[in-house]
Amino acid sequence: MAAAPVLTEPTLDLSWLDLYEDPTNATPGKKGLTLKEINLGRYADSARGGGDMTYRLRGATPRPGAHRFGANYQSKAEVWSDNCLMLYEEAVQRQWSSARDIPWDTLGTLPDPMERAMCQLSTMLTEVEFIAGDVPGQFLAEVSAQDFEVGLFLMSQIMDEARHTEVFRKRALANGGGLLAQGQNGLRTLIEAKNFTEMSVLMHVQAEGFVQSMFRLGEMIGHTDADKRIFRMSAQDESRHLAFGVMHLKYVLDTEPQRREEIHHYLDKADGDGGGASGDVQLQEVFESLCILLGGGIDKFDEGLQKFLVLRKRQVNEYMHRLEVAGLGDRRQRVGPLLAQFLD
Amino acid sequence: MSQAPTQAAATMDVPQELRDRARELGWEDSLIDQALGKGFSLQEVFQALQANIDGASAKNFLATAQPGGASIVRPEFKWMTVPTEWGIRARASDPAMGLTLADINIGTYGDVPDVWHNRSEIARGSYPKPAMEDMGYTIFEKAVVWADCVVPLYEVAVKERWSSATDLNWRSLEALSSDTERAVCQLMTELSERSYYEGVVLGKWLPEISYGFHEMKFFISTVIFDMARHTETFRKRALSNGGGLGLQAPTDYSRVVEEARSYPELLATLFIQDSTLLTLFEHGDDLAQNQVERDMYALCARDRRRMMQYQVERLKHFLFKMPDRREEQNFYMGKAESRVMKEWTDPVVNEPLAILLGGGRDQTEAGMAKLASLRQAQARDYVENLRKATFTRTNLNQRLKELVEA
Ligand SMILES: [Fe+2]
Ligand SMILES: [Fe+2]
Numbered sequence: 001m002a003a004a005p006v007l008t009e010p011t012l013d014l015s016w017l018d019l020y021e022d023p024t025n026a027t028p029g030k031k032g033l034t035l036k037e038i039n040l041g042r043y044a045d046s047a048r049g050g051g052d053m054t055y056r057l058r059g060a061t062p063r064p065g066a067h068r069f070g071a072n073y074q075s076k077a078e079v080w081s082d083n084c085l086m087l088y089e090e091a092v093q094r095q096w097s098s099a100r101d102i103p104w105d106t107l108g109t110l111p112d113p114m115e116r117a118m119c120q121l122s123t124m125l126t127e128v129e130f131i132a133g134d135v136p137g138q139f140l141a142e143v144s145a146q147d148f149e150v151g152l153f154l155m156s157q158i159m160d161e162a163r164h165t166e167v168f169r170k171r172a173l174a175n176g177g178g179l180l181a182q183g184q185n186g187l188r189t190l191i192e193a194k195n196f197t198e199m200s201v202l203m204h205v206q207a208e209g210f211v212q213s214m215f216r217l218g219e220m221i222g223h224t225d226a227d228k229r230i231f232r233m234s235a236q237d238e239s240r241h242l243a244f245g246v247m248h249l250k251y252v253l254d255t256e257p258q259r260r261e262e263i264h265h266y267l268d269k270a271d272g273d274g275g276g277a278s279g280d281v282q283l284q285e286v287f288e289s290l291c292i293l294l295g296g297g298i299d300k301f302d303e304g305l306q307k308f309l310v311l312r313k314r315q316v317n318e319y320m321h322r323l324e325v326a327g328l329g330d331r332r333q334r335v336g337p338l339l340a341q342f343l344d
Numbered sequence: 345m346s347q348a349p350t351q352a353a354a355t356m357d358v359p360q361e362l363r364d365r366a367r368e369l370g371w372e373d374s375l376i377d378q379a380l381g382k383g384f385s386l387q388e389v390f391q392a393l394q395a396n397i398d399g400a401s402a403k404n405f406l407a408t409a410q411p412g413g414a415s416i417v418r419p420e421f422k423w424m425t426v427p428t429e430w431g432i433r434a435r436a437s438d439p440a441m442g443l444t445l446a447d448i449n450i451g452t453y454g455d456v457p458d459v460w461h462n463r464s465e466i467a468r469g470s471y472p473k474p475a476m477e478d479m480g481y482t483i484f485e486k487a488v489v490w491a492d493c494v495v496p497l498y499e500v501a502v503k504e505r506w507s508s509a510t511d512l513n514w515r516s517l518e519a520l521s522s523d524t525e526r527a528v529c530q531l532m533t534e535l536s537e538r539s540y541y542e543g544v545v546l547g548k549w550l551p552e553i554s555y556g557f558h559e560m561k562f563f564i565s566t567v568i569f570d571m572a573r574h575t576e577t578f579r580k581r582a583l584s585n586g587g588g589l590g591l592q593a594p595t596d597y598s599r600v601v602e603e604a605r606s607y608p609e610l611l612a613t614l615f616i617q618d619s620t621l622l623t624l625f626e627h628g629d630d631l632a633q634n635q636v637e638r639d640m641y642a643l644c645a646r647d648r649r650r651m652m653q654y655q656v657e658r659l660k661h662f663l664f665k666m667p668d669r670r671e672e673q674n675f676y677m678g679k680a681e682s683r684v685m686k687e688w689t690d691p692v693v694n695e696p697l698a699i700l701l702g703g704g705r706d707q708t709e710a711g712m713a714k715l716a717s718l719r720q721a722q723a724r725d726y727v728e729n730l731r732k733a734t735f736t737r738t739n740l741n742q743r744l745k746e747l748v749e750a
Contacts, residue, residue: 012708013691016591017526023586032509035576038583055541056592057579060533067595069602092507092573099442099499116424126467130555133565137550140543148540148575155543155572158550162565163502165558166445169467173432173448179470181423187465188477191551285423291387298421302386309359309390338394341365 019061031093035085035149045085048076051144058146072144077255079143079196081248084153087240091156096233098167106225107175113298114223116180117289119172121221124183124286126168128211131187132241133161135203139196153244160237167230174226183285189270197252197259198266204245206270209322212238213315214290220307221293242322249326264334271339309342316342358386362393370399379406426471429453444499445559458665460484460556468556481554487665488607489553491657494563497650501566504650506643508577512636517585520633523705527696528633529587534693536578537593538621542614543571545601549610563654570647577640591692597683604676608662608669611655612676616684618655619729620722622648627718631700652729659733674738677730681741688719688743723747 026038039045043059053068073079081087110118136154143151172179190207193199214221215238218231252259287308294311295304316339323331332343358376366376379389379402392402434448448454453469460468461484464476483489520528546568553561582589597617604610624631625648628641663670687693694715695708701718702711723744730737740748 012695014695014705016530016692016695017523019590020588022588024583024588025586026580026584028509028514032507033512033514033580033584034509038580040583043583043589054592054595055537055544055598057533057537057540057575057589060537060589060592063592063594066592067599069595069599088572088576089507089509092505092509095502095505097442097499097502099436099444099502102443104436104443113421113424120423123467123470127465127470130465130467130558133561134551137547137568140547141545145537145540151540151544152572152576155547155568158547158565159569162498162562166498166562169558170434170443170445170448173434173450173453174443176431176433178428178430178432179453179467180428181426181471182464182466182473182476188479191479288421289423305385305387305390306357306359309361313361337368341361341368 031089034089035152036089039085045076045080045147045149048146050074051146053144055145057148070141072142073147073196074144076147077252079147079150079248080251081150081153081244082251083243083247084149087244088149088152088156091153091160091237091240094236095159096163096236098163098170098230101233102167102170102229103225104170104174107227108224110175110223111297113292114296115175115177117292117298118175118223118227119177120180120183120285120289121293122168122172123179123181124283124289125211126165126172126179127183128187128207129161129164129168131190132203132208133158133165135190135193135199136161138191139199142196157241157244160241164234164237167234171227171230181285183283193266197248197263200245200248201263201266202270204241205249205322205326206267206319208238208241208245209319210315212242213318214311217294217307217311217314221290223293223296246322246326249323249328253327260328260330263328264331267331268334271335313342313344317344358389362386362390365393366399369393369396369402371402372399375399375402375406382406423471428469428471441499441503445495445562446499449495449559456486456490456559457556458486460486460554462554462556465555468558481552483553483607484556486557487662489557489560489658491560491654491661493653493657494560497654498559498563498566501563501570501647501650504646506573508573508580508640511643512577512580512639514580514584514636517634517636519586521704522586524633524699525585525587526590527699527705528585528637529582530590530692530696531631531700532578532582533590534593535621536575536582536589538598538617539571539574539578541598541601542617543568543575545610545614546571549607552607567647567651567654570651574644574647577644581637581640594687594690594693596686597680600680600683608673609676611658612673613680615655615659615677615730616680616726618648618651619726620684622652623722623725624718627721630714630718631697633700656729656733659730659735663734670735671738673735677737678739678741681744685741685743720747720750 022041024041024043026033026040029037048058051072051074052062053072054066055069056062056066136157140151140154190203193202212235215231215235218228218235222228222231291301291304291308292298294307295301320332320343323329362376376389380386429452432451432453434443434450436443437447462472463478463481465479466472546564550561550564601610601613604613622645625641625645628645629638632638632641698708698711698715699705701714702708727748
């Protein structure tokens, strides 16, 4: 770099005009100009060079003398998921508004125990969604700018989780109820993660997987159009978070198979001896409120329990199926007894 | 269950999972049916199994227990009667905005405390458990993070969402002269990196903030998402019209931001970038070579304006609540200003702007003159934004001062 001239110095440096030869001409596809269309040539993830602990985005020319920042992952396999470009763009396209996209006027008077059950479930969910925003934030700086699409995906997840947190808070405060008892524990496991893959398996695959299986039963849990739609819209977002986690795990197992046992070890902590991390529906308040909602009344608790068992079974089996897709099917033999009892 | 158990329970199908679990715990095969026959509900059986009650204890218990009597597994729906504020029926005050965060900030749920004491992850207004693990938040003072505008700005941000993939007319791009295209691309490279870094650093601070101030965390989440969108928008522009990425952005200034040891320091150092980039984008029409770029700068400016409003109101609120920390801010701002001024003398930062403002490589002299006025506007807006936040720099950077006074 030439010595820095003053602002109006007439002699120009212009060395930056000659940094590359090849012109790049990305053209929009069916879904517009997405990250996929610009993932080409020497800018593509497949052409990823080594990282340098600066925020130089993939394909930019290194600046002599650039400061390094904190340590981040040097290898792509630590963070990558093949679907992250598509998932980020989908997130941008499918943002929704809890204020305007939920038909709040369809909330009606529910019997008191039903309203209380919905408010208790919402209290638990508004809490659970907090952590799902904080954890990606904690890991952002550890993602190399060489893999910036992963960073963009995590940023979209932070936005999604903010919306989930507030939509459940709004629900608790919109129908004559209020927030009830603090529900969760076990969330620390997620923010205790020290490694990206550990975080992603525990949060994206397991915890968000459990939450997703619950959201997908939203038609049975919700008793108003507003409630059903909250679950449906949130499930749409969770499916992206989950898909990232499953494909990240697959990428790790495909490219670094020696990490298999290590990954089991993380899961042992989360599902080996307990019933599952966040998204666990067996906590007293959550279990009881779900049974009331699924049964359709406090007097139909036992019917609710039958459906609750269906939900729990679905949670566990879908979780196992996702692990199989990612290449960790041998988890089936290792899950703790509280999950194993629900396996098909 | 405290209600009378139903007869239906006695005849209902017992799920196989429950029978399997009972067998694992050593329950006699008929014990579940005996319990149901005695009037216990399936739920009570389930909870006994969840609690890992072994076969002998279960049999013992059943020999003496009566449904409705004391039970180690009897649910009490305790959560139904916790003393939280009840009877809240929030309604949209403005139909165009829908049911907003402001609408639900009613009763005690709208009380944002000056100091938040709960170290666990808890929703403001819910009933705390007697003991919970510390989640590790470090920021518990409202004065440090809060500005009232975060409540409405969150909803505005959600409403003003846009997509670079489909909201910009990429197909309308036409070839520019090589030097001009490369000038656009060099600027895009720099802006993309600056946006990405700001998203990362805000994300890094997010887990530090406790949940008494959730609206503020929601708002910052929208800013982080804005930064993601700006990152990829600028990158898309660099890679779509015959150019490419240029030299990475200077790192002097970003390192100052990275070095922040507290949230007020972080925001004090980001203040100058948030302000000067907003001014730059507001001059987008002078820089733009086509409609795509004009639209791009306008959309980015709209996003940046929200962050700037937060910056101004947060600083004002902070200085009002913590006047003893006023002088201290000069350290952080001085440091940030000096690095930005250094970067403003970097030819790789200046020359692309001069080419774009001047209208071509052969017009750089005119371009440099226009750049001088742009820098002056940036400097003046920065000082004006500080003034709106009630802050006057005691030792404003000399170069900035010259620009302001020129
Ligand atoms: Fe979520
Ligand atoms: Fe999620």
